[in-house]
Amino acid sequence: MSIADKEIRFMERIKAGYKIEATDWMPDEYRKLLLKLIHMHGISEIMGALPEKEWVPKAPTLKRKLAIMAKVQDEMGHGQLLLRVAEDLAAPFGRTREDLVTDVIHGRVKFHNVFHMEAPTWADAGIIGWLVDGAAIINQAALLHTSYGPYARVLKRICAEESFHMQHGESIILTLAGGTDDQRQMLQDALNRWWESLLFFFGPVEVTASAQRMIDYGIRTKTNEELRQQFFTKYVPRIRSLGLEVPDPKLSYDEEAKRWIWTEPDWEKFGRVVKENQGPKSQQRVDLRRFAHEEQQWVREAMLRSRKKTVSMIV
Amino acid sequence: MKEHDVPEEYEVFEVFVQKTQADFHTHVGSIVAPSPDVALMNARENFLRRESGVNLWVVPRQCVTATPYDTDVDWFAREMDRKYREAGGYPENGRLWKMYKERVLHLDEIVEDLHGEKDKRKNESASS
Ligand SMILES: [Fe+2]
Numbered sequence: 001m002s003i004a005d006k007e008i009r010f011m012e013r014i015k016a017g018y019k020i021e022a023t024d025w026m027p028d029e030y031r032k033l034l035l036k037l038i039h040m041h042g043i044s045e046i047m048g049a050l051p052e053k054e055w056v057p058k059a060p061t062l063k064r065k066l067a068i069m070a071k072v073q074d075e076m077g078h079g080q081l082l083l084r085v086a087e088d089l090a091a092p093f094g095r096t097r098e099d100l101v102t103d104v105i106h107g108r109v110k111f112h113n114v115f116h117m118e119a120p121t122w123a124d125a126g127i128i129g130w131l132v133d134g135a136a137i138i139n140q141a142a143l144l145h146t147s148y149g150p151y152a153r154v155l156k157r158i159c160a161e162e163s164f165h166m167q168h169g170e171s172i173i174l175t176l177a178g179g180t181d182d183q184r185q186m187l188q189d190a191l192n193r194w195w196e197s198l199l200f201f202f203g204p205v206e207v208t209a210s211a212q213r214m215i216d217y218g219i220r221t222k223t224n225e226e227l228r229q230q231f232f233t234k235y236v237p238r239i240r241s242l243g244l245e246v247p248d249p250k251l252s253y254d255e256e257a258k259r260w261i262w263t264e265p266d267w268e269k270f271g272r273v274v275k276e277n278q279g280p281k282s283q284q285r286v287d288l289r290r291f292a293h294e295e296q297q298w299v300r301e302a303m304l305r306s307r308k309k310t311v312s313m314i315v
Numbered sequence: 316m317k318e319h320d321v322p323e324e325y326e327v328f329e330v331f332v333q334k335t336q337a338d339f340h341t342h343v344g345s346i347v348a349p350s351p352d353v354a355l356m357n358a359r360e361n362f363l364r365r366e367s368g369v370n371l372w373v374v375p376r377q378c379v380t381a382t383p384y385d386t387d388v389d390w391f392a393r394e395m396d397r398k399y400r401e402a403g404g405y406p407e408n409g410r411l412w413k414m415y416k417e418r419v420l421h422l423d424e425i426v427e428d429l430h431g432e433k434d435k436r437k438n439e440s441a442s443s
């Protein structure tokens with residue numbers, strides 16, 4: 001079968017709703033788009049654990065400490081699951097797990113803008129748990145029907161764990177919202193700090209060429225704007241019910257058009273944050289990742305060597 | 316195993332069925348067979364006579380590394396309550412949201428809204 005015929009058959013299978021598996025033939029373009037998406041997703045889970053990890057030693061109660069620690073563990077676990085999926089996609093390009101893991105240290109893979117930002121107060125930890133996770137959950141839930149089987153299965157497991165993250169985030173902000181004036185102010189300040197980042201998180205309004213290709217291939221089924229609208233619908237009424245103010249005077253729901261009107265974030269500023277690691281915490285977090293990776297090098301090597309030793313003893 | 320080294324007995328294979336491509340393979344039991352390809356056929360005849368599946372794995376039992384059942388009870392020990400790790404560990408959220416005339420947001424609601432599956436929850440919530 002020629003490549004052109006294979007491609008036609010591949011598209012027919014996708015249109016018919018079949019899932020593609022790691023061992024199936026796939027066009028290079030499909031593999032590259034998927035790899036880029038899943039690689040960034042996986043690395044973002046790992047980098048995303050870092051702002052919250054800062055709050056493990058400072059959590060206000062033992063229960064909060066246990067819960068945020070559990071969540072940090074989950075995010076690291078999500079990174080592990082996603083990297084396994086990415087590795088199988090990367091193998092034909094001769095790229096290994098080591099490459100995928102170290103790319104972030106060398107600035108060769110991006111991670112989500114929200115994980116470049118500061119989390120100076122406990123309310124920031126709450127807003128991350130509630131709204132950053134909320135945005136990420138909408139993104140991931142939208143991908144549940146992706147055409148790539150291994151990604152769909154891992155996402156199902158991730159989403160199941162995210163339902164704990166949702167309650168965890170709500171619990172922190174509900175407690176602060178019912179607290180003192182200072183605590184409520186802290187919550188409002190954190191919301192102000194995060195709002196623009198949250199809007200950027202969903203990506204540009206226009207459907208870019210590669211986003212369109214991902215939709216053609218059934219990798220994604222929703223546009224950025226559809227997901228951002230879903231985020232508004234789910235979260236804006238809840239934010240307002242708590243007596244908090246969304247820091248966007250233009251934000252309103254157009255009943256006739258059935259869509260939210262909103263002010264666009266500074267695309268260029270956040271673009272630099274993601275593409276050039278120019279966010280307030282980018283360098284520090286990438287450095288921490290490098291430190292962790294390099295300092296543990298000897299452990300990974302020692303384990304490999306001890307395995308060789310056991311194998312040779314058995315033989 | 317070398318080629319001339321014919322096994323005297325059938326080998327035990329552990330069987331894993333994948334029900335749909337949205338599911339991971341799940342262990343369902345084991346069978347014996349003289350070779351992996353016969354094991355696949357035996358597995359299909361044994362485990363998929365009624366139920367359907369999209370993929371089967373057979374794995375020689377000797378390739379499985381498992382935890383013991385009878386020793387090292389600490390392996391699965393849970394030192395303390397782990398409710399804080401579960402979505403159900405935050406029952407007070409619902410009561411607190413009520414004070415603000417709102418309600419807890421659940422994952423299935425987001426999935427239903429995004430994928431157009433039947434939205435049962437919406438009607439329920441209108442009353443609360
Ligand atoms: Fe996650």
Ligand SMILES: [Fe+2]
Pocket residue numbers: 075133136162165
């Ligand atoms: Fe999460």
